[in-house]
Amino acid sequence: MTLHSTNPEGRKPVIRCAACPIADRAVCSYSTARELSLLEAIKTYRTYLPGDEIQATGETAPQVGSVVEGIVSLSRLMADGRRQMVGLLFPGDFLGRATRETAPYDAIAVGQVTLCQFDRRRFETLLRESPALNRRLLDMTLDELDAAREWMVLLGRKTAREKIASFIALTARRSRAPETPEGLHIALPLTREAMADYLGLTIETVSRQIGALKRDGLIILIDARHLVIPDLDALGAEAGDDVV
Incomplete structure (x- = not known):
């Protein structure tokens, strides 16, 4: 060490x-x-x-x-x-x-x-x-x-889209992301490969679902590890529940 x-x-x-x-x-x-x-x-x-x-x-x-x-x-x-x-x-x-x-x-x-x-x-x-x-x-x-x-529910019952939405919302809440007029700015703590392992998904699925959330206006990508959440409540709803 x-x-x-x-x-x-x-x-x-x-x-x-x-x-x-x-x-x-x-x-x-x-x-x-x-x-x-x-x-x-x-x-x-x-x-x-x-x-x-x-x-x-x-x-x-x-x-x-x-x-x-x-x-x-x-x-x-x-x-x-x-x-x-x-x-x-x-x-x-x-x-x-x-x-x-x-x-x-x-x-x-x-x-x-x-x-x-x-x-x-x-x-x-x-x-x-x-x-x-x-x-x-x-x-x-x-x-x-x-x-x-809650994580057992996420891994066992949620869809791939809900898993990604849950993870992003969790990161925003737990890291106390700063709020700007555009929304909450967060840095994803994991690479997409690590995120895939953590959520029980493939890298391709993670990338595809992040792209889908972007197209639907739920997130704004700045780069591979940084994004903006315009509406955290909307993202939380997309996660399948309101407790992340």
Whole structure:
């Protein structure tokens, strides 16, 4: 694993908790001022470059933490050598298991990623002492379970068009895409090949459905990885439901 740190000495975090860009949705969002000071004392910032392996399946994971910037993919290498992506973590999401020593999945940086990390054992101790931190982590875990169930519906029941619409709408909502007079501007976190693997489609089908959404005015393509969503509600309706 290659580690690229914005704070190589690990002594001072780059951003104080009071100025954190994910303070309203991170694991610490319920925490009191005292709890934040305890978290700030044990946190470090790490930056990973595109493709860097943050953690590997079955390996000891000494740290847990929040995604501050960028997107992390979670995947598992199958026995036949194929890789199956099982999830994406966006800013505010929590990476790691505080009560588990080994990583359940490979975590790989999609683009440049910044993590706010905590020593796992020290974080586990804080969990036992902080009802607010514990409750927030539980809420995030339940949200993750709900998202996994929604993804089962997407993979099992939705058409190819609905899958692509769902993925684009999900990316817009989870990444908090900036709104302009033209609509929401988003950067797709995955290549079309990776999107095909993630959604259980072929690359040709992904390209065809993106083209169809463009022709129907639901998206405006800027380039292969950037697009504008003129009406997110309309795209959500195209996804087959209003909960993405």
